Amino acid sequence: MLKSELREIYRQKRAALPLQEIAEKSMSVANHALALDVWQLSYFHIFLNQEGSSEVDTAPLLTLLQGRDKHVVIPKVEPPRSLSHYLLTDSTRLVPNRWGIPEPVDGIEVQADKIDLVFVPLLVYDTEGNRLGYGKGYYDDFLNACRPDCLRIGLSFFKAEKTTWAVEEHDIPLDGCLHPEGFDSFSGKL
Numbered sequence: 001m002l003k004s005e006l007r008e009i010y011r012q013k014r015a016a017l018p019l020q021e022i023a024e025k026s027m028s029v030a031n032h033a034l035a036l037d038v039w040q041l042s043y044f045h046i047f048l049n050q051e052g053s054s055e056v057d058t059a060p061l062l063t064l065l066q067g068r069d070k071h072v073v074i075p076k077v078e079p080p081r082s083l084s085h086y087l088l089t090d091s092t093r094l095v096p097n098r099w100g101i102p103e104p105v106d107g108i109e110v111q112a113d114k115i116d117l118v119f120v121p122l123l124v125y126d127t128e129g130n131r132l133g134y135g136k137g138y139y140d141d142f143l144n145a146c147r148p149d150c151l152r153i154g155l156s157f158f159k160a161e162k163t164t165w166a167v168e169e170h171d172i173p174l175d176g177c178l179h180p181e182g183f184d185s186f187s188g189k190l
Contacts, residue, residue: 003165006132010123014054014157022057025157028180030060036176036183036190038151041116045073045085050100055121056155062088073110075142076103083142085110112145120154120174127160129173129186143172151175151189160184 017025044065046058065072072088077097086092086104094102120139122131131154133139143152154177175187183190 001163001165003132003135006161006163006165007123007135010132010158011054014123017054017157022054022157025180026057027060029056029155029157029178030064032178032180032183033061033064036153036178038117038190039068041070041151043071043073043110043114043116045075045115045118047119047121048074048094048102050096050102052100056157058119058155061119061155071110073115074104075138077101077138081137081141083138085112085115085142112142113147115146115150117151117153118143118146120152122154122156122174122177124158124161125154125156125174125177125184126164127162127184128164129175129177129184130164130167130171131174131177132165137170140170140172144170149189153178153190155179 046062049055049057073085074088075083075085078084087108087110092107093105095105097103120131122133125131152174154174156177156179159179159181173186175189176183176185
């Protein structure tokens with residue numbers, strides 16, 4: 001199946017989820033994160049949701065990270081097509097970007113090689129750990145800049161797609177993916 005077809009299918013599947021179900025599934029994803037052997041790590045990168053988004057709500061996971069006194073790092077889109085990363089603190093001022101995604105205005109920048117774990121947004125992933133994002137390449141470039149031992153964990157409302165799409169050289173596979181029913185591991189790191 002073509003990437004564009006899968007993106008559209010999963011956009012529609014997510015858009016069909018009622019708000020209450022999004023909240024419940026997002027909480028379940030965060031609860032499954034508790035069972036992961038990652039809590040000895042320090043720097044966790046997490047995306048923030050745009051208001052009204054139908055993707056996994058990262059607020060419960062963010063609360064979990066902050067409750068465990070982890071260094072939480074959030075992205076900021078930099079033109080033309082890259083991300084910078086900032087430590088989320090009590091004084092971090094967030095402003096919605098052009099897509100409505102909250103981003104830090106400024107703050108303490110964190111280099112990609114300092115990050116221990118990245119929670120990765122996606123539309124769909126397959127049974128081999130390949131992820132299909134939104135098609136802009138921001139996260140592929142970012143994940144390439146991370147250390148080889150940095151863990152890449154996707155967040156999804158749905159289990160793995162059995163069909164594999166054409167994987168390109170720049171595509172970075174996941175080490176695992178959290179979903180409402182549990183966790184799928186791919187790399188053997190988790």
